[in-house]
Amino acid sequence: MLIQAENISVIRNKKEILKNINLTIEERDFITILGPNGGGKSMLLKCLLGFYNPDFGSVTKSSKLKASYTPQDFTIDKSIPIRALDFIMLNKSKKNKKINDISQELNIENILNQQLSTLSGGELQKILIARSLIDNPNLLILDEPTQNLDVSGQLNFYKFLNKIYENRNISILMVSHDLHMVMASTKKVICLSNHICCSGEPSTITNDPEFTNLFGHDFANMMSLYRHDMNHKHNEESSD
Amino acid sequence: MIDNFIINALIAGICVSIIAGGLSCFIVWKKMAYFGDALSHSSLFGIALGIILGFNATIGTFITCLIFAIFLSFLQNKKIFSNDTLLGILAHASLSIGIIAISLSGQYVNLHAYLFGDILTVTNQEIKFFIIAAILVTSSLFFIWEKLVLMTINENIAKAENINTKIIQSIFLILLIVFVATCVKIVGILLITSMLIIPAATSRQITNSPGNMAIVSGLLGVISIFCGVYLSIIADIPTGPSIIFVLTLMFVLVLTIYRKN
Numbered sequence: 001m002l003i004q005a006e007n008i009s010v011i012r013n014k015k016e017i018l019k020n021i022n023l024t025i026e027e028r029d030f031i032t033i034l035g036p037n038g039g040g041k042s043m044l045l046k047c048l049l050g051f052y053n054p055d056f057g058s059v060t061k062s063s064k065l066k067a068s069y070t071p072q073d074f075t076i077d078k079s080i081p082i083r084a085l086d087f088i089m090l091n092k093s094k095k096n097k098k099i100n101d102i103s104q105e106l107n108i109e110n111i112l113n114q115q116l117s118t119l120s121g122g123e124l125q126k127i128l129i130a131r132s133l134i135d136n137p138n139l140l141i142l143d144e145p146t147q148n149l150d151v152s153g154q155l156n157f158y159k160f161l162n163k164i165y166e167n168r169n170i171s172i173l174m175v176s177h178d179l180h181m182v183m184a185s186t187k188k189v190i191c192l193s194n195h196i197c198c199s200g201e202p203s204t205i206t207n208d209p210e211f212t213n214l215f216g217h218d219f220a221n222m223m224s225l226y227r228h229d230m231n232h233k234h235n236e237e238s239s240d
Numbered sequence: 241m242i243d244n245f246i247i248n249a250l251i252a253g254i255c256v257s258i259i260a261g262g263l264s265c266f267i268v269w270k271k272m273a274y275f276g277d278a279l280s281h282s283s284l285f286g287i288a289l290g291i292i293l294g295f296n297a298t299i300g301t302f303i304t305c306l307i308f309a310i311f312l313s314f315l316q317n318k319k320i321f322s323n324d325t326l327l328g329i330l331a332h333a334s335l336s337i338g339i340i341a342i343s344l345s346g347q348y349v350n351l352h353a354y355l356f357g358d359i360l361t362v363t364n365q366e367i368k369f370f371i372i373a374a375i376l377v378t379s380s381l382f383f384i385w386e387k388l389v390l391m392t393i394n395e396n397i398a399k400a401e402n403i404n405t406k407i408i409q410s411i412f413l414i415l416l417i418v419f420v421a422t423c424v425k426i427v428g429i430l431l432i433t434s435m436l437i438i439p440a441a442t443s444r445q446i447t448n449s450p451g452n453m454a455i456v457s458g459l460l461g462v463i464s465i466f467c468g469v470y471l472s473i474i475a476d477i478p479t480g481p482s483i484i485f486v487l488t489l490m491f492v493l494v495l496t497i498y499r500k501n
Binding site: 049051067068069070071074076077079080081082083086087090091115131141 | 268269271386387389390392393394396397398399400401403444447448449450452453
């Protein structure tokens with residue numbers, strides 16, 4: 001167990017944003033949280049990270065937990081001059097030599113010396129991931145990492161994330177809106193609409209009536225079809 | 241042979257520039273230009289308090305600026321009005337109350353000097369004060385630099401990396417207040433506000449890292465002090481505005497040169 005949330009509830013402005021959530025993240029988990037806007041997805045992440053204390057319930061963290069976090073909607077103000085490499089190493093020990101291996105692994109060597117404000121959405125996400133891998137975490141927490149990416153950018157990002165998951169001894173907890181792509185990569189899906197509507201493996205969850213309720217019948221059918229599509233080989237390796 | 245008062249003015253100016261070098265970068269990055277402006281306006285109330293209650297104007301300024309900052313963050317949490325509305329109210333209210341208080345006290349105060357400052361009247365005693373403030377602020381800022389830059393870029397990443405963002409932000413505000421309180425009496429409200437914006441805005445256009453931006457910003461400040469003081473002596477014009485004139489000239493110059501490239 002890395003993090004365990006037991007019966008956590010969060011009440012904001014008399015509204016129950018999170019209601020009796022139970023969630024355990026184990027080693028080598030790959031969990032995706034789906035759900036409508038205002039369903040409490042980001043709040044759940046923030047409770048797990050300790051930004052907020054839930055009003056009820058508790059969050060227990062394992063002593064071996066090393067979590068890293070990439071936030072939603074990351075943009076950099078043009079008034080701040082900073083190279084990608086300097087941003088990755090900001091507030092990190094300068095003795096840390098892992099950056100060479102990581103930049104090779106993530107294929108970002110050619111953008112390390114560029115100014116952060118000139119990078120595309122996809123490149124920025126890679127830089128954020130590189131930064132979060134520097135301290136060798138065992139849990140990556142990502143809040144809507146593909147929000148600012150177009151469809152091919154999203155596809156590349158999920159391939160990229162899968163590669164990280166396979167190459168490293170790491171767990172991933174992600175909030176996402178990209179239902180079809182998520183279904184192809186993740187090991188477990190949690191549908192959150194203030195409470196946990198349903199959770200499980202992607203292949204079983206699409207048959208869950210709660211899932212159909214939340215996302216519609218047609219969508220659930222499309223999901224189960226889409227999974228097969230994703231097994232096709234894609235020979236283009238666009239770098240967006 | 242250079243007169244003593246000019247040497248004092250230059251040393252004071254260098255101290256102000258060095259402190260402002262780092263602080264002003266955050267003013268530009270965090271879009272706090274109006275905050276710096278409002279803070280220096282509110283200092284007049286502190287000066288008035290100091291005069292009426294008979295204590296040191298610097299301490300009076302420090303206390304009012306501190307109350308100003310606390311009050312502002314309290315109002316910000318209410319989230320009804322935007323920052324610039326709140327700042328506008330606080331800045332001008334404290335400026336007005338300050339002027340009323342001074343006029344009721346019946347004592348003569350040279351308001352002109354507080355608005356525009358008079359760097360040429362810096363005393364030997366005040367110089368020591370400036371040097372201590374410069375060392376204190378610069379070393380504190382150096383100590384929290386990377387954390388403050390990270391949380392300026394993204395506060396949530398900083399929080400996730402166990403940085404206590406509230407404490408770092410408070411330290412930054414206190415350094416800013418120390419800067420305003422120490423310098424306002426000597427260099428004036430106008431020059432403080434300019435020093436907190438123009439050098440960093442100029443420096444941004446010719447630098448590629450946060451640290452360099454702060455260093456170049458400090459250097460540009462020093463250059464403007466030397467040129468400004470020189471200009472004010474040979475042309476017999478007020479020193480504060482003359483320094484700001486040089487700062488603006490450098491800004492426009494850099495803007496035109498780098499536009500072409």
